[in-house]
Amino acid sequence: MSTGKKILKFLSSMQFAVILLTVLAAACCAASFISQGQTYEWYAGVYSERTAAIIMALHLDDAFHSWWFVMITLFLCLNLFFCNVVRLPQLVGRTKKANDPLHVIKGPVTCSKENVRDPELLIQKMHMPKARTVQTEDGKTILFSQKNTAGIWGAWVCHLGILLLIAGFGLGQMLKQEYTVYGVPGQTKQVGDTSYWITIDNFETRRNPNGTLDQYITELTMRDVSSTDGTGKSASVTVNGPASMYGYRVYQNSTGWAADMTITKSGEVLQEQPLCAGEFALVKDKPELVIYLNAVYPDLIAGANGMPATASEEPNNPGYLYSVYYMNEIIGMNILEKDDQITIDDYTVSFHDPQNYTLVQVKKDSFAWLAFVGGMLTLIGLLLAFYLQRSVIWAEKTDKGYTVYGFSPKAGVLFKEQFDEAAAEKE
Amino acid sequence: MESLERVLFTAVLFTYFAAMVLYFAFIAMKKDNLSKGALIVQAAGFLVHTCTIVVRGIAAGRLPLTNQYEFASAFAWGLCLVSLIFIIRFRFPVLGAFAAPVIFLIIGYAAMQSKEIHELMPALKSTWLGFHVSSAIISYGSFGVSFVLSIIFLMRDRITAHGFLDEHIPSRQKLDLISYRSVALGLLFLTITIISGAIWADRAWGSYWSWDPKETWSLVTWIIYAVYLHLRIRRGWNGRAAAIFAVIGFICVIFTYIGVNTFLPGMHSYA
Numbered sequence: 225m226s227t228g229k230k231i232l233k234f235l236s237s238m239q240f241a242v243i244l245l246t247v248l249a250a251a252c253c254a255a256s257f258i259s260q261g262q263t264y265e266w267y268a269g270v271y272s273e274r275t276a277a278i279i280m281a282l283h284l285d286d287a288f289h290s291w292w293f294v295m296i297t298l299f300l301c302l303n304l305f306f307c308n309v310v311r312l313p314q315l316v317g318r319t320k321k322a323n324d325p326l327h328v329i330k331g332p333v334t335c336s337k338e339n340v341r342d343p344e345l346l347i348q349k350m351h352m353p354k355a356r357t358v359q360t361e362d363g364k365t366i367l368f369s370q371k372n373t374a375g376i377w378g379a380w381v382c383h384l385g386i387l388l389l390i391a392g393f394g395l396g397q398m399l400k401q402e403y404t405v406y407g408v409p410g411q412t413k414q415v416g417d418t419s420y421w422i423t424i425d426n427f428e429t430r431r432n433p434n435g436t437l438d439q440y441i442t443e444l445t446m447r448d449v450s451s452t453d454g455t456g457k458s459a460s461v462t463v464n465g466p467a468s469m470y471g472y473r474v475y476q477n478s479t480g481w482a483a484d485m486t487i488t489k490s491g492e493v494l495q496e497q498p499l500c501a502g503e504f505a506l507v508k509d510k511p512e513l514v515i516y517l518n519a520v521y522p523d524l525i526a527g528a529n530g531m532p533a534t535a536s537e538e539p540n541n542p543g544y545l546y547s548v549y550y551m552n553e554i555i556g557m558n559i560l561e562k563d564d565q566i567t568i569d570d571y572t573v574s575f576h577d578p579q580n581y582t583l584v585q586v587k588k589d590s591f592a593w594l595a596f597v598g599g600m601l602t603l604i605g606l607l608l609a610f611y612l613q614r615s616v617i618w619a620e621k622t623d624k625g626y627t628v629y630g631f632s633p634k635a636g637v638l639f640k641e642q643f644d645e646a647a648a649e650k651e
Numbered sequence: 652m653e654s655l656e657r658v659l660f661t662a663v664l665f666t667y668f669a670a671m672v673l674y675f676a677f678i679a680m681k682k683d684n685l686s687k688g689a690l691i692v693q694a695a696g697f698l699v700h701t702c703t704i705v706v707r708g709i710a711a712g713r714l715p716l717t718n719q720y721e722f723a724s725a726f727a728w729g730l731c732l733v734s735l736i737f738i739i740r741f742r743f744p745v746l747g748a749f750a751a752p753v754i755f756l757i758i759g760y761a762a763m764q765s766k767e768i769h770e771l772m773p774a775l776k777s778t779w780l781g782f783h784v785s786s787a788i789i790s791y792g793s794f795g796v797s798f799v800l801s802i803i804f805l806m807r808d809r810i811t812a813h814g815f816l817d818e819h820i821p822s823r824q825k826l827d828l829i830s831y832r833s834v835a836l837g838l839l840f841l842t843i844t845i846i847s848g849a850i851w852a853d854r855a856w857g858s859y860w861s862w863d864p865k866e867t868w869s870l871v872t873w874i875i876y877a878v879y880l881h882l883r884i885r886r887g888w889n890g891r892a893a894a895i896f897a898v899i900g901f902i903c904v905i906f907t908y909i910g911v912n913t914f915l916p917g918m919h920s921y922a
Contacts, residue, residue: 242881245877252871256915257915432770439773599849
């Protein structure tokens with residue numbers, strides 16, 4: 225056998241599949257125990273510097289996107305692909321042979337019974353389809369019944385499904401577009417670098433009578449500014465209720481607190497805008513001066529160690545943790561309570577009207593359908609393999625009645641038991 | 652309703668315990684009639700358990716499949732159902748003697764969990780909840796049965812030294828086939844669990860696969876059973892090696908259910 229053929233044989237082998245699956249399972253286990261996406265310093269703090277170095281060197285900080293994980297997956301795809309390519313002609317041949325009674329009756333037998341008077345009744349008791357009459361080459365007449373030949377294709381269809389699933393997931397990961405848009409009602413923001421803009425028309429946090437959370441509902445309008453039609457499309461988005469607009473899916477992702485910020489200069493209102501927690505604003509006529517809203521505490525209290533905390537999600541006593549930067553250097557950080565102001569030279573900054581902002585996720589994954597088809601094929605393949613197990617019964621006329629033979633490559637001893645019971649009942 | 656549920660749940664605990672004792676007595680006293688009694692008590696326990704779940708569902712006003720208590724109870728229910736089917740279908744009462752302690756352990760774990768009824772968080776309010784969790788219950792129940800069958804397979808030669816068990820435990824070949832049937836059922840339903848979970852995750856979280864620890868461990872479980880299936884058809888590896896993988900697979904199932912929630916919190920932390 226040539227080296228190329230040897231490599232192809234190994235790549236398509238079940239042995240290679242078992243090795244790959246075991247390595248993949250071990251890799252997933254290891255990765256699940258290591259917090260993903262952290263920094264070297266974080267790992268060094270939690271484990272040790274040596275362990276942190278190993279984690280970073282082996283890319284265990286982002287294991288599921290690491291080169292070695294991608295390689296394992298690629299080899300698995302190669303294995304599935306070559307396995308299916310090699311097995312396709314074999315399966316076509318097996319299916320042809322399985323559908324040829326003259327070939328089947330020359331093959332292996334799982335069980336048999338002699339001197340059966342009414343083979344059709346036995347076939348019926350075995351829940352087999354009605355037998356047909358077949359003439360053998362030597363002129364004998366046999367009764368032949370077969371079911372579930374499609375089961376032969378189960379593993380092949382399942383492998384194809386997994387291959388498509390991995391391909392759909394991989395392509396989706398590489399080529400998907402994913403953006404987040406957040407804001408309070410009335411704000412309009414661009415969706416990433418696309419030509420689409422989203423206006424938050426309304427945002428509601430619906431609660432149950434006992435105060436627990438029921439649902440987040442964002443009403444929004446999406447517009448394509450490159451289109452002459454400026455009307456846009458409106459939709460309501462909830463958790464578990466995404467909207468489809470312009471080929472994108474819009475998901476209700478999360479929420480947080482925001483507040484209206486007012487900046488005055490020498491007593492005149494210079495700037496008014498909503499600011500979400502974690503967002504910053506440049507002072508209009510002095511962009512090197514930046515106001516950053518670290519957090520909003522709707523019901524401010526002193527928490528553990530005197531750190532700010534919130535007593536409830538009701539805006540009873542709002543507090544605003546802010547930072548001020550000048551020329552990228554932090555020059556102040558404090559908490560503002562109701563009616564407090566920050567004064568920096570001629571500028572006065574204040575926060576008021578705390579409110580929830582909404583964060584929606586805007587996504588386009590053009591290959592999700594491929595992953596879905598793959599998933600469905602995997603399921604169909606498993607159904608075929610597990611529940612359409614091929615069974616054959618045929619009966620040959622003899623002097624004392626019929627000799628009935630049964631064959632079921634997968635059900636084996638269970639098929640034989642069922643056959644023997646049905647035959648015994650007959651007796 | 653909640654007090655009725657507690658009474659029924661206590662009855663379930665006692666009935667499953669009684670079934671376990673009867674199964675043990677059947678083996679110890681070598682009396683076939685006791686196995687019939689054990690099977691009847693197990694079936695009665697299953698019916699009471701079904702009523703408990705229904706009452707819980709009415710009290711909560713939703714499918715009772717969302718927290719550790721509810722899922723543990725449903726897991727024991729699924730294992731009881733699948734084991735009953737396999738005991739009856741394959742006329743194998745010894746399976747009950749091995750399955751009953753596992754069922755009792757799981758229902759015991761449920762008894763230790765908080766039974767308080769909470770409102771569902773928005774992510775759980777979905778019609779996919781029913782498909783996703785109920786398929787997981789059947790899947791876990793089937794894997795539980797395959798675990799028990801594999802243990803019997805591995806111990807067969809030691810426990811059949813005296814004639815009574817030898818008569819009541821099928822041949823290794825048949826045990827392997829029955830175990831394969833339960834793994835097949837489990838894997839099919841685990842695949843439905845993963846696919847329905849992915850569709851639901853896409854609607855709720857905007858991503859059908861996020862490598863969340865629960866997702867990852869479900870995949871690990873799926874892979875372990877896929878290896879089991881490959882080993883079974885490979886000459887020289889079937890039988891013992893496959894049975895060991897079925898045992899490892901069930902350890903993964905238990906870790907996916909309890910271990911992940913305890914040690915690896917993620918987006919499934921409520922389950």
